[in-house]
Amino acid sequence: MRFLLLLPVLLSLPSMALAHASEQGFVLLLPTDLYVAGGAASVALTVLLIALVPPSWAAALFRPVGLARVRPLPGRARIGLAVTAALMGMVALGLTGPHDPTENLLPLGIWSLFWIFLVSLTLIAGGLWRVADPWRGVWALAHGLGWRRLVRLPRALGSWLPLASFLAFAAVLLAHPAPADPDRLALMVLSYWGLHMAGTLVFGPTWLRRAEGLGTLLRLYGQIALLARRGRALRLGLPGWQALQMPRPALAQATFMLTALGVGSFDGLNETFWWFGRIGINPLEFPGRSAVVWQSFAGMVVAVALLIGAYTLCIWLGLRLVRMPLDLRAGYCLLAPAILPIALAYHIAHYLPSSLVEAQNVWEALGHLTGLWHWHVTTGFFNTRATVQVIWLTQAGVVVLGHVIAILMSHLIALRLTGNHARAAVSQLPLAVFMVLYTLFGLWLLASPRGI
Template identity: 55%
Template sequence: MRSITVLAFLVVLPGIVLAHASEQGFVLLLPTDIYIAAGAASVALTVLLLALLPDWVAERLFRPLRTVPVRKLPLRHLASCLSAVFLGFLIWRGLTGPHDPLANPLPLFIWTVWWIALVALQGLLGNHWRWTNPWTGPAALLGRLAETRAPLRYPRVLGYGPGIASFLGFACFLLADLAPADPTRLAGFVGFYWLFTLAGLSLFGPTWMVRAEGITIVMRVYSRMALIGRRNGRLAFGLPGWQVLTRPTPRLGLALLVVILLATGSFDGLNETFWWLGLLGINPLEFPGRSAVVSQNLTGLFVANITLITAFTTCLWLGERIAGTHRPLSHAFCLFAPSILPIALGYHIAHYLPGAMVDGQYVLKFLTDPLASGADLLGLGQFYVTTGFFNTPGTAKLIWLTQAGAVVAGHVIAILLAHALALRGAISTRRALLGQAPLAAFMVAYTFFGLWLLASPRGL
């Protein structure tokens, strides 16, 4: 009886609980319906303004500012080799280091530094992948040592098919694998993929990288969104997406991958929501683990891609019929697919921002003491990882508004870019505006969907 009395007293005794809630707890208390409506209204207003403003406005908005001349630096392969060496170190640590994904550098650098930060920087600033790519340097070194060129010619009939397949394989691993952050499991996946890609590059030459290697293709298409680029031998700056207008219309396979990129990113957020788990008949507050949703997530990823490709194609078909043009639907698909890139990049940044804010601290913790020897290379002192910014309404609101701003900005730029592309491919301005109407409606609706995803409660 004494023990029961003491236990009951401890239960009712108030005290400090050392725990934290996810960012969605406060986001759900914010007036997200107002923010979502305002974001969608901003995109709709952009469409209206484009219909009223002169034709040259969209074109001039994407006109870059050229600055100093730039030359190709001969150190690209050296940087690639150093990147490969560092990747080898990460794989070794994945096999021999701590089993905790937040203490082992391999999951931290693959999912936080590379997939979140480097992909975002590729789309925001410029094409760093030509330097950080871990394959081109080692392949060039192997070719020089063997004094031979690639023995095989890449089959043109394959097109971008292998690249699409490899990216979807990566997406399946990310969304449906039982433990994608497990260091040992991730080390095997990364090591195998690196060797497989190096073999393909050695056998088929550079064409393998631009057609069959999904990660490089994604990086290349995202680089078209960057603020910084090269134009006629000079360093140039411009509105995100200006490089899309300086490149030729992509081929059908590459255009298809752009749409798949958006569909995959959207499902990456959808599969965590209460709505999706409820659809599967799973109590989101008692989530049984990833093993219970492997087949469902694979099916959902496939359905999400088919649905978005169908919806996008349908809007283009309606636009072509309304405008009265007679060009093939595949031509319109290739022409307008790059306009989806700002939406995909904006949602990538918004979706992964909370994770980057938390896991980025673990990356800093590793960098300041990479060998767990008590060193403090970055001068951070006694560094503790915190999630306190999720527990305060002010910072939670700032995070949500930043996420919502990234989504809305991506859609606004997409509308502007689609308008500029429509004027490029249309016979007259009137036909361009008429043909763009269904695509504009699609983007406004997707703004609602993207902001709803950010505000929805999570079950994982």
């Protein structure tokens, strides 16, 4: 009885609660049906305009403009070594530092600085990975000391290794019981870095281009960056202007692009009340990620397979509609780069709420590590209608813009294939319908109540 009498007092005492943005619960109480309908309508209107507007207008949108003449970044090998040293320092902090993921720089560095911020910033400058690559600096140092590759990477391996590498990363992101646990994450990061460093020392830098998944992802996203250097000229254009100038991607590369979208979509789907209903979990009493490991992994695989299947069907239907003398594999590969704006747009939109908190966590952790400042992390912007509405409209706008750019890109690619505006528009009808429906799906994901 004494304990029961004291219980209200004990519950009222302040205490520390450990949390991380990767585990979030957010119910958006806004009239989202209007926003979703408006976003899908804008994409559908884009499809209609493409059928009516002269092709030269669409091509002009992707024509880059020159900004300035720039010189190559000096000391890239030293910068690469500094990045590697910083990564190893974060691994050491993961093993010896605070266990709280919001205070330890390793989970903040991997899941916030890299996965949220660096991937998103690729939209602005696609060459960021060439600076942030943690392997090339070590290779440059070893090469300068006389090390040479031991063997040539066999072509029989093809170009599917990056896809396997990325799927391993995605499995940790979506299905690992504790991806932000500093101790476990330190071992996983060290293993991933060590595997690809060994591959680089044995096969040379070719290994990083043909086997490492995260670098492949950022290079592909770099094809739709606003800024890029051409020779010594810095150019600016609509996202996708570089991809339209690239040669046809290989089958493995095209499949990688679709896989990136599938993984990103499931990254949002597996947090929704709808998904928890499918796997028999009460989202308001979530038992933890360890209870849904195989469901999450299987869901990721099925989501990627369904997306690839739906995309392939749309390409096949489009080719049949206009009776183009082009095989399915060629159409599949040629149109795959148009998926990249959708994938990156959804990544940015999905992580926007988390980024507002994680940026503060990183800043606070740096201040705590150096002892130079203290930052009070706030989430007050999630508590008012006005700020939540701004966040949602920004997310929805990014998703819709990504789909609009994707439709424009796919139409220009189809125009080059057919040489006829009417045939290009007809061939893109199935893919356009797919993109409109995917817009609805993406906006629904952003607006759906989340259980973790």
